[in-house]
Amino acid sequence: MLGIFDSGLGGLTALRELRRLLPEEDFIYFGDTGRVPYGTRSHEAIIKYALQDMRFLMSHNVNAVLVACGTVSSTALDALRSQFSIPIIGVVDAAVYAAAAATKNGVVGVIGTGATISAGAFARSMAAAAPSVKLISTACPLFVPLVENGFIDRDNEVTKLVAESYLSDIRKGGADTLILGCTHFPIISPIIESVLPNVTLINSGAEAAAELAKIAWNSGLLSHGTGHTEFYVSDEPQGFSHVAAVFLGKDISSETQKIDIDKY
Amino acid sequence: MLGIFDSGLGGLTALRELRRLLPEEDFIYFGDTGRVPYGTRSHEAIIKYALQDMRFLMSHNVNAVLVACGTVSSTALDALRSQFSIPIIGVVDAAVYAAAAATKNGVVGVIGTGATISAGAFARSMAAAAPSVKLISTACPLFVPLVENGFIDRDNEVTKLVAESYLSDIRKGGADTLILGCTHFPIISPIIESVLPNVTLINSGAEAAAELAKIAWNSGLLSHGTGHTEFYVSDEPQGFSHVAAVFLGKDISSETQKIDIDKY
Incomplete structure (x- = not known):
């Protein structure tokens, strides 16, 4: 078992x-x-x-x-x-290996809860696995309550607005790959994809x-x-x-x- | 003490x-x-x-x-x-008495967490204190995480959008008084007031x-x-x-x- x-x-x-x-x-x-x-x-x-x-x-x-x-x-x-x-x-190391293999331009984003991002485990794992990759980390603390309260439709204006705000640094940084560092986040991947088109999403779970x-x-x-x-x-x-x-x-x-x- | x-x-x-x-x-x-x-x-x-x-x-x-x-x-x-x-x-009874005293048109709204609203305590208290008052109850589960994550500025577009969605039934129902049934909510009262102008807010705490x-x-x-x-x-x-x-x-x-x- x-x-x-x-x-x-x-x-x-x-x-x-x-x-x-x-x-x-x-x-x-x-x-x-x-x-x-x-x-x-x-x-x-x-x-x-x-x-x-x-x-x-x-x-x-x-x-x-x-x-x-x-x-x-x-x-x-x-x-x-x-x-x-x-x-x-x-959920950290496997996602980091997948992201390091997927990125073509060497710029990867990672999003998670506040505790996940401030702990820095994704950054340490990436530095060990692929030190040449640039990692852009952003905490997205509102994504979990948004998902749990059903703000998950592809066209949800609230979640789109929150996603645009949270993901702007990752977009500006030119990441071509994004690690979803929280198991809630794949639920809103259509919204994340609409904010970050042409970015490969890595489902850490x-x-x-x-x-x-x-x-x-x-x-x-x-x-x-x-x-x-x-x-x-x-x-x-x-x-x-x-x-x-x-x-x-x-x-x-x-x-x-x-x-x-x-x-x- | x-x-x-x-x-x-x-x-x-x-x-x-x-x-x-x-x-x-x-x-x-x-x-x-x-x-x-x-x-x-x-x-x-x-x-x-x-x-x-x-x-x-x-x-x-x-x-x-x-x-x-x-x-x-x-x-x-x-x-x-x-x-x-x-x-x-x-925080229920005192707020209900204050709202019953404040309303002029006899229509009062109450907002709280999901558990607060589904418990129906505000409705029971109002029915006992002022049975002629019509009470419109709405759960606003995202307000607490929004406040705790700092989405509290008067001009915050996300919180305004969520407030407009949550408060639409209370606006349509013509309430002239609104009970803030959660101690987090007074923090965003400027946003609530912008969505419900000319409505008297009752701070339950x-x-x-x-x-x-x-x-x-x-x-x-x-x-x-x-x-x-x-x-x-x-x-x-x-x-x-x-x-x-x-x-x-x-x-x-x-x-x-x-x-x-x-x-x-």
Whole structure:
């Protein structure tokens, strides 16, 4: 069984990609809906929450974990890896490799929550992987509430206006490739594409899913199960149907169980 | 000593009003910044959090409490009053009385978070206080992230566009009075006024502060202290300086202490 956790439900986009790549594998998904969003929390809080999320997945005997949360991937991956010996894949490195391979002019943009961008993990990873690439980083803190409140239509004037404001430095800088450093952002990729035409978008959740699938396959960590997924959250599952449907393409609220994450 | 709690820092606007009304009183403020926002949580989670917030204030021997959070005031006040015998003032009733007194044409609007509006507490309170008043209720879930991300200037095109969309039913309905049912909303009252000219805005936090001051005075609950305020939060105080300055007019991050609210 493979585990995935996120601060909320955005990681369902990465789960969807994993299920497509590994249709016979069993998965367990945990969304920390009682404490979302992580992007505005302190470094100490993010590490505490990430360790609890990880301990919950470990209690279900997972063989490897995808950290779908850009904030945790940027700020707490070392803390997790120092305490757990199974493979733990974040959304930073896989997206950086894909962007470095995709860019033709050597100018790449990355967008994420405030905590993700100020942590600088994408910049450090790019400096290590492709030091000649120029990376332009921009925090887009309003994108998550816009997506969660349904401001997602291609023609939504509010989200277009916010995107034009947030993405202007990346456009002026001439980036030909943009890393979506938060699993919420692919939902509004049509709007991002309209603001940045001819820019290649890198979906960090999908890239991480592909990396986890490869590692699990190569390391013999697949369980060859029945293609079943267990869903857990930390607040009541009712009321998630709309958001879950946006991310996963179907309503999973009736099959989702609530846990007390403070016990882990 | 009087206590105030909120899901985050919005309640500082109510604290400011209380300090103006009672300059010699001592106050204790708790902002649950590690679990903000409450407006998207389940009913069960909101009650659990509100009871913990209240127990923390009781551990400091407060004589009365102002619940500055519109979500808690709308969904959990009865649960709090059933467990604690001191006066507990929410932001609903005082604002409803003020709006019923202010309206001339008998049509009042109320805006709040999703949880506040769907709880229906403003509608029930108005039906009891002034049954002839027609109340138009609208959830404005994006206003809180817009305020917290600094989209607050009078000319901000994004917030104006969101406000025009959210407030169109209230405008069409002909309301002459609007209750701001969330302590974040007074920060963008110039934008709300530009969308709804000639509408009287009722600041629910300020109305609740006036009610608490009156009750504390009449019931002999004032401690005649030194005008001191203690600030507590549930996440790291660093990084709050900008938001606190927006709400309180000064940076309080250096004098704010972090507590572990899960222990209460």
